[in-house]
Amino acid sequence: xxxxxxxxxxxxxxxxxxxxxxxxxxxxxxxxxxxxxxxxxxxxxxxxxxxxxxxxxxxxxxxxxxxxxxxxxxxxxxxxxxxxxxxxxxxxxxxxxxxxxxxxxxxxxxxxxxxxxxxxxxxxxxxxxxxxxxxxxxxxxxxxxxxxxxxxxxxxxxxxxxxxxxxxxxxxxxxxxxxxxxxxxxxxxxxxxxxxxxxxxxxxxxxxxxxxxxxxxxxxxxxxxxxxxxxxxxxxxx
Amino acid sequence: xxxxxxxxxxxxxxxxxxxxxxxxxxxxxxxxxxxxxxxxxxxxxxxxxxxxxxxxxxxxxxxxxxxxxxxxxxxxxxxxxxxxxxxxxxxxxxxxxxxxxxxxxxxxxxxxxxxxxxxxxxxxxxxxxxxxxxxxxxxxxxxxxxxxxxxxxxxxxxxxxxxxxxxxxxxxxxxxxxxxxxxxxxxxxxxxxxxxxxxxxxxxxxxxxxxxxxxxxxxxxxxxxxxxxxxxxxxxxxxxxxxxxxxxxxxxxxxxxxxxxxxxxxxxxxxxxxxxxxxxxxxxxxxxxxxxx
Numbered sequence: 001x002x003x004x005x006x007x008x009x010x011x012x013x014x015x016x017x018x019x020x021x022x023x024x025x026x027x028x029x030x031x032x033x034x035x036x037x038x039x040x041x042x043x044x045x046x047x048x049x050x051x052x053x054x055x056x057x058x059x060x061x062x063x064x065x066x067x068x069x070x071x072x073x074x075x076x077x078x079x080x081x082x083x084x085x086x087x088x089x090x091x092x093x094x095x096x097x098x099x100x101x102x103x104x105x106x107x108x109x110x111x112x113x114x115x116x117x118x119x120x121x122x123x124x125x126x127x128x129x130x131x132x133x134x135x136x137x138x139x140x141x142x143x144x145x146x147x148x149x150x151x152x153x154x155x156x157x158x159x160x161x162x163x164x165x166x167x168x169x170x171x172x173x174x175x176x177x178x179x180x181x182x183x184x185x186x187x188x189x190x191x192x193x194x195x196x197x198x199x200x201x202x203x204x205x206x207x208x209x210x211x212x213x214x215x216x217x218x219x220x221x222x223x224x225x226x227x228x229x230x231x232x233x234x235x236x237x238x
Numbered sequence: 239x240x241x242x243x244x245x246x247x248x249x250x251x252x253x254x255x256x257x258x259x260x261x262x263x264x265x266x267x268x269x270x271x272x273x274x275x276x277x278x279x280x281x282x283x284x285x286x287x288x289x290x291x292x293x294x295x296x297x298x299x300x301x302x303x304x305x306x307x308x309x310x311x312x313x314x315x316x317x318x319x320x321x322x323x324x325x326x327x328x329x330x331x332x333x334x335x336x337x338x339x340x341x342x343x344x345x346x347x348x349x350x351x352x353x354x355x356x357x358x359x360x361x362x363x364x365x366x367x368x369x370x371x372x373x374x375x376x377x378x379x380x381x382x383x384x385x386x387x388x389x390x391x392x393x394x395x396x397x398x399x400x401x402x403x404x405x406x407x408x409x410x411x412x413x414x415x416x417x418x419x420x421x422x423x424x425x426x427x428x429x430x431x432x433x434x435x436x437x438x439x440x441x442x443x444x445x446x447x448x449x450x451x452x453x454x455x456x457x458x459x460x461x462x463x464x465x466x467x468x469x470x471x472x473x474x475x476x477x478x479x480x481x482x483x484x485x486x487x488x489x490x491x492x493x494x495x496x497x498x499x500x501x502x503x504x505x506x507x508x509x510x511x512x513x514x515x516x517x518x519x520x521x522x523x524x525x526x527x528x529x530x531x
């Protein structure tokens with residue numbers, strides 16, 4: 001398809017001698033919300049790490065916005081328009097909410113718009129406006145996830161990578177987080193989510209991919225995937 | 239005649255004047271430690287380089303160190319930047335011990351190189367300002383060059399604090415210290431920011447050397463005692479807190495000054511290390527700041 005924002009074709013990657021990805025093949029079109037589902041250790045997080053440049057791919061094609069990004073360091077991939085919100089939030093704990101957001105707008109392209117971007121995030125997450133001067137490390141888990149999302153959006157990305165945004169949060173907060181992600185998707189940002197919370201993840205997605213043992217084995221619409229017997233047995237315990 | 243009041247007051251004043259220079263040295267060390275967790279054993283040798291560079295320029299041009307100190311800063315910025323990029327970056331991620339050995343080795347090479355080029359003799363420079371004293375009331379007098387170096391060091395210390403706390407560069411440097419995994423995801427070029435931070439920390443040592451030249455004597459191993467003092471400041475200030483190191487520098491200056499006043503000069507360094515050991519064993523997070531750079 002010609003309007004693909006991100007293409008991965010037979011991507012392979014290893015941590016030292018341990019090969020984690022064997023054949024990741026997927027395509028994400030501009031404006032979509034896509035979820036990667038799969039068991040623990042299947043390679044979902046590794047896939048995101050390869051896209052954002054934290055881990056080098058050793059084989060295959062990795063193209064973003066029409067260009068090969070497989071050789072770029074992480075800080076240049078951010079400049080191209082990929083924002084990675086890592087698993088476990090990974091905030092800067094001794095800095096205020098505002099400073100965390102400011103770091104999200106570190107790249108030169110968006111830095112002049114810092115103030116506007118912060119206001120945009122406060123509109124999307126009013127809670128953060130109340131907490132703007134509080135140190136990020138002292139926030140609740142849900143608030144930290146909001147800061148992580150907002151910080152990711154500060155770079156005005158074309159593609160937002162979300163790694164386990166529901167991890168460690170109460171069901172009510174999870175619902176709130178997914179509602180925000182849906183809102184972000186509607187605003188025109190393409191989103192790739194990695195999620196163990198299969199039903200919630202798929203419920204806001206246009207499409208999903210199943211990753212097993214470092215390989216993409218299945219893809220489809222949320223309806224198709226949730227109707228699939230194997231998936232129901234493996235991930236939903238039905 | 240109120241001697242019980244004026245003598246210690248003079249001691250405290252002298253201590254603050256020396257302490258401002260200590261503060262600048264310590265802040266440079268704390269910046270490097272805070273951002274990179276690198277204990278730079280070459281910090282004293284960098285100070286020595288700043289002193290010799292200033293000495294050479296003074297001998298050639300006669301321009302007072304109080305005007306030409308930025309040269310030493312620029313020189314040492316590039317020395318620090320190159321040291322990080324060329325020597326330290328290749329061994330990042332290895333055990334800390336390698337970094338310690340490398341910076342120690344570098345310090346030895348620089349010190350011996352200075353001895354080779356300039357000889358082991360002590361040097362001093364003479365500028366007219368040295369003989370000027372400022373009198374406050376009948377009892378208190380301040381040596382003019384110390385006052386000038388105090389002013390310059392304090393301005394630079396505040397500037398350094400401003401850079402680290404208020405600018406995007408400083409934010410990036412602190413981000414790397416607090417979460418090295420997330421920093422590159424913000425678009426931060428970690429190696430470049432670290433090299434610049436290492437350069438700035440080294441420049442602080444170089445400038446301190448330039449400011450010390452008129453009031454101290456110069457020899458190849460002059461950096462050693464300041465290296466030791468900067469360890470003490472980094473620990474007192476709370477590992478890697480630059481404002482903590484600055485306050486620790488002032489305190490160290492006053493403590494040393496009062497120690498030599500009442501117990502004699504030879505006790506000053508001993509008191510430094512008693513403080514060092516006490517803080518490490520009783521409050522290892524430091525006294526003057528717990529937050530990292």
